[in-house]
Amino acid sequence: MAQFELLARCHTTRARVSRLTLAHGITMLPTFMPVATQAAIKGLTPQQVESLGVTLILNNTYHLNLRPGTKVLSEAGGAHKFQGWNRNLLTDSGGFQLVSLSKFTTITEEGALFASPFTGEPTMLTPEESIAIQHAIGGDIIMQLDDVVSSLTPDRARVEEAMERTVRWLDRCIAHHDLSGKKDTQNLFAIVQGGLDLELRDRCLMQMVERKDKVAGFAIGGLSGGEEKDIFWRIISQCTQKLPEDRPRYSMGIGFAEDLLVCVALGVDMADCVFPTRTARFGIALTFQGPVNLRLAKYAKDFGPIDPNCPCPTCAEGTSRAMLNHVITRETSAAQAVTIHNITFQAQLMGGARDAILNGTFPNYLRTFFANYFGDVGYPEWCVNALRSVGVDLLEGSDIKVVPGTGAKWE
Ligand SMILES: [Zn+2]
Numbered sequence: 001m002a003q004f005e006l007l008a009r010c011h012t013t014r015a016r017v018s019r020l021t022l023a024h025g026i027t028m029l030p031t032f033m034p035v036a037t038q039a040a041i042k043g044l045t046p047q048q049v050e051s052l053g054v055t056l057i058l059n060n061t062y063h064l065n066l067r068p069g070t071k072v073l074s075e076a077g078g079a080h081k082f083q084g085w086n087r088n089l090l091t092d093s094g095g096f097q098l099v100s101l102s103k104f105t106t107i108t109e110e111g112a113l114f115a116s117p118f119t120g121e122p123t124m125l126t127p128e129e130s131i132a133i134q135h136a137i138g139g140d141i142i143m144q145l146d147d148v149v150s151s152l153t154p155d156r157a158r159v160e161e162a163m164e165r166t167v168r169w170l171d172r173c174i175a176h177h178d179l180s181g182k183k184d185t186q187n188l189f190a191i192v193q194g195g196l197d198l199e200l201r202d203r204c205l206m207q208m209v210e211r212k213d214k215v216a217g218f219a220i221g222g223l224s225g226g227e228e229k230d231i232f233w234r235i236i237s238q239c240t241q242k243l244p245e246d247r248p249r250y251s252m253g254i255g256f257a258e259d260l261l262v263c264v265a266l267g268v269d270m271a272d273c274v275f276p277t278r279t280a281r282f283g284i285a286l287t288f289q290g291p292v293n294l295r296l297a298k299y300a301k302d303f304g305p306i307d308p309n310c311p312c313p314t315c316a317e318g319t320s321r322a323m324l325n326h327v328i329t330r331e332t333s334a335a336q337a338v339t340i341h342n343i344t345f346q347a348q349l350m351g352g353a354r355d356a357i358l359n360g361t362f363p364n365y366l367r368t369f370f371a372n373y374f375g376d377v378g379y380p381e382w383c384v385n386a387l388r389s390v391g392v393d394l395l396e397g398s399d400i401k402v403v404p405g406t407g408a409k410w411e
Contacts, residue, residue, distance in 0.1 A: 001183065001184065001187065001216065002020060002021065002022055002140075002141075002187040002216045002217070002248075003019075003020070003021040004018060004019075004020055004021075004216075004217075004246060004247060004248055005018060005019045005021075006018045006245070006246070007019055007358070008357050008358045009357070010265075010357050010360075010362040010363070011360060012362070012363045012390065012391040012392060013265040013266075013267075013362060013363065013366075013387075013390040013391060013392060014240060014241075014265065014266055014267035014390055015030070015264050015265050015267065015353070015357050015362050016029075016030075016267065016269070016357065017029065017030070017354050017357045017358055018248065018269060020248055020269075022056075022088045022140035022141065022187065023088075023140050023184075023185040023186075024080065024086060024087050024088045024089065024140055025055060025086075025087055025088060026055065027055040027056040027087075027088050028055075028354055029248060029269040029270060029354075030260075030264045030268065030269050030270065030271075030350055030353055030354060031055070031056060031269070031270055031271075031350050032255070032260060032270075032271055032272070032273075032276075032346040032347065032349070032350050033056050033057055033058045033090060033270060033271065033272040034049065034054060034057050034058070034272075034276070034277055034343050034346070035057070035058045035060070035272055035273065035274045035277065036049075036057045036058065036059055036083075036085075037059070037060045037063050037274070038060075038063055038064070038067070039059055039064060039079055039082060039083040039085075040083060041057065041277055041339065041343070042277060042278075042281065042335075042339070043277075043280075043281070043332060043335050043336040043339045044336060044339055044340065044343075045084075046083055046084045046085040046086075047084070048340065049085075049343070050085070050086065050087060052312070052340065052343050052344055052347060053347055053351075054087070054343065054347065055087045055088055056087065056088040056089070056090060056140075056270075057085065057087070057088075057089060057090070058089075058090045058091070058092065058272045059079055059089055059090070059091050059092075059137065059139065060091070060092055060094070060097060061091045061092055061093060061094035061097075061130065061133055061134055061137060062092075062094040062097035062098055062101070063097070064079065064091075064133075064137055065094060065133050066117060066118075068082070070132075070133055070136035070137070073136050073137055073138075074136045077138075078136070078137060078138025079091075079137045079138055079139065080138060088140045088141070089137075089138070089139045089140050089141075090139055090140065090141040090142075090143070090272075091134045091137050091139035091141070091142055091143065092143050093130045093134070093142075093143040093144060093145040093146065093191075094125060094130050094133065094145070095112060095125065095130065095145045095146055095147070095148055096146075096148050096221075098112050098114055098125060099112070099148050102114045102115065102117070107147055107162075107165075109165065109168075110124060110126055111124045111125050111126035111127065111129065111145070112124070112125045112145075125145065126145070126172075127144065127145040127169040127170075127172040127173045127176065128172060128173075128176040130144075130145040130173070131144075131145075131173050131176045131177050131180070131188075132176070134186070135180055135182050135186065138185075138186070139186065140185070140186065140187065141186075141187050141189055141216070141217070142177075142186050142187065142188055142189070143188075143189050143191060143219065144166075144169060144170045144173040144174075144188060144189065144190055144191055145169050145173060146162075146166040146169065146170075146191040146193055146221055147161075147162035147163075147165040147166050147169065147193065148162070148193070148221065148222060149162045149195065149222065150225050151195055151196055151222055151223055151224075151225035151226065151227040152225060152226055152227060153195070156195075156197060156200075159193075159194065159195035159197060159200060160197075160200055162193055162195075163193045163194045163195070163200050163203070163204045166191060166193040166204070167204065167207045167208065170190050170191075170208065170211060170215075171211070173188060174188065174211065174214045174215070178214075187216035187217065188214075188215050188216060189215060189216060189217040189218060189219050189248075189250060190208045190211065190215045190217075190218050190219070191218075191219045191220075191221040191252070192204050192205055192208055192218060192219065192220050192221060192222075192239055192243075193221055193222045194222065195222055196227055196231050196235060198234075198235070198238060201235060201238055201239065202238070202242070205238075205239060205242045205243065206242075209242065209243065209244060212244050212247065215247070216247065216248075217247045217248040217249070217250060217270075218239075218243050218244075218247055218248075218249055218250070219249075219250040219251070219252050220235070220236060220239045220240075220249065220250070220251045220252065220268075221252050223235060223236070223251070223252070223253065223254075224252070224253035224254055224273075228382075229380070229382035229405075229406055230381075230382045230385065232382075233262055233263075233266065233382055233385070233386040233389075236251060236262075236263055236266050236268065237266045237386070237389060237390075240266050240267035240268060241267070243267075248269045248270055249267060249268050249269050249270070250268070250269065250270040250271065250272075251263050251268045251270070251271045252271075252272065253271075253272065253273055254271045254272075254273055255271065255272070255273025255274070255275035255276050255346070256273075256275065257286065257345075257346075257349055257369070257373065258370070258373065258374075258380065258383050259271075260346075260349060260350065261349070261353060261366060261369060261370075262383055262386045262387065264350075264353050265362070265366060265386070265387055265390050265392065266386065266389075266390060276342040276343065276345070276346050277339050277342060277343065279291070279342070280335060280338035280339040280341070280342045281329075281335040281338070281339065282295075282329065283295040283324070283325075283328035283329055283334075283338065284338075284342075285306040285307075285324075285338050285341055285342065285345075286341075286342050286345040286346070287306060287307045287310075287345065288307070288309075288345075288349075288369065288372050288373060289372055289373065290373055290374075290376075290377075292306060292321070294306075294321060294324045294325050294328050294338065295325065295328055295329065296325070297325075299321040299322060299324070299325040300322055300325050300326070301322055302320065302321040302322050302325070303320045303321070303322050304320060304321060305318060305319060305320060305321070306319075306321060306324070306338075306341050307341075307345075310341060310344060310345070310348070311344065311348075312340050312341045312343075312344035312345075313340055314337040314338070314340050314341045315341060319337050324337060324338065349369075352365060352369075353365060363391070363392045366387060366392050366394070367392070367394060367398075370383065370394050371394075371398065371400060374400065375400055377403065378400060378401040378402055378403035379394050379395075379400055379401070379402050379403065380402075380403060380404075380405065380406055381402050381403065381404050381405075382406075384402055
């Protein structure tokens with residue numbers, strides 16, 4: 001069973017530092033998990049990923065179940081051995097991808113019915129089947145199958161049905177996992193649903209917390225689907241206030257630097273997103289001054305590294321912005337170089353947050369980050385509101401303006 005130890009709390013915000021010990025070692029939280037969809041982070045070897053200090057990655061169950069399939073994975077001795085990854089691994093349930101990638105998925109009480117992408121035959125993914133597949137993959141953290149609906153759906157009855165069904169499916173996942181003999185090495189997380197509705201979220205939280213002793217952690221699902229950021233953070237805040245202190249909290253599908261730090265301040269411990277690695281392949285390098293679009297002509301004669309203060313091999317070994325501008329989107333080596341940098345950026349961002357929480361300087365860390373990152377374009381209003389709710393006022397003693405909307409910063 002996972003060991004979760006709280007090491008420090010921020011005296012102002014709800015941020016905390018903890019040590020999560022799983023079957024493949026220690027992962028310090030809060031952390032960002034890079035996504036290795038096909039048991040590989042695109043462009044990198046597992047050894048490269050490990051050398052960057054990453055201790056927990058995410059694999060997609062839907063993709064691994066299609067190819068290479070559970071038979072091959074079981075023969076290999078699980079996904080760790082299959083991909084040569086020695087650190088911790090989290091698998092999703094496969095449900096989200098099923099709904100987002102297949103037009104023909106129908107949700108019934110039994111499970112998700114879909115057309116097999118190989119044969120077109122009707123195929124059912126039940127909660128028990130999802131857990132069985134995740135047992136074959138062998139992830140250190142496995143996720144319950146949940147009934148996912150778009151956060152933008154106006155159909156409250158459907159959101160309510162999905163939330164209640166997610167609780168029932170959690171019970172089926174717990175029952176199947178309990179009987180499996182895998183409980184010593186694999187840890188089941190529940191997923192809080194309920195859309196953007198505070199009352200439905202509350203009802204879900206209450207029922208999930210009642211099952212606390214049966215699960216190793218809790219995820220906040222059903223967000224990051226294009227909803228208003230001002231609602232997003234309020235839902236996160238509601239969930240982190242009601243989830244038990246002694247379990248890790250995982251906010252699914254977030255990866256922008258400002259989203260990560262706001263969520264950490266609200267009490268989130270884990271997050272994942274394809275964004276940092278996907279955007280790298282399109283030539284966007286992430287830095288503490290904001291994203292840098294290496295495709296722009298102005299970098300053709302910029303002979304400095306992406307970030308002179310970055311410890312990643314790309315920056316430390318002197319690959320210039322000009323070189324990356326020259327080969328990005330044309331040579332796979334450029335995608336690899338920027339992916340390495342972006343994974344390192346995410347790790348630096350979260351590592352910096354952990355250090356600051358331990359040192360009692362997290363509010364200052366937030367102020368410095370936001371001033372450096374958004375100083376020239378203005379603070380997104382939702383970040384100001386969210387951080388104010390936990391006692392940090394970005395505007396105090398600052399002349400940086402506030403801007404509405406997401407404030408996403410692109411050159
Ligand atoms: Zn770098």
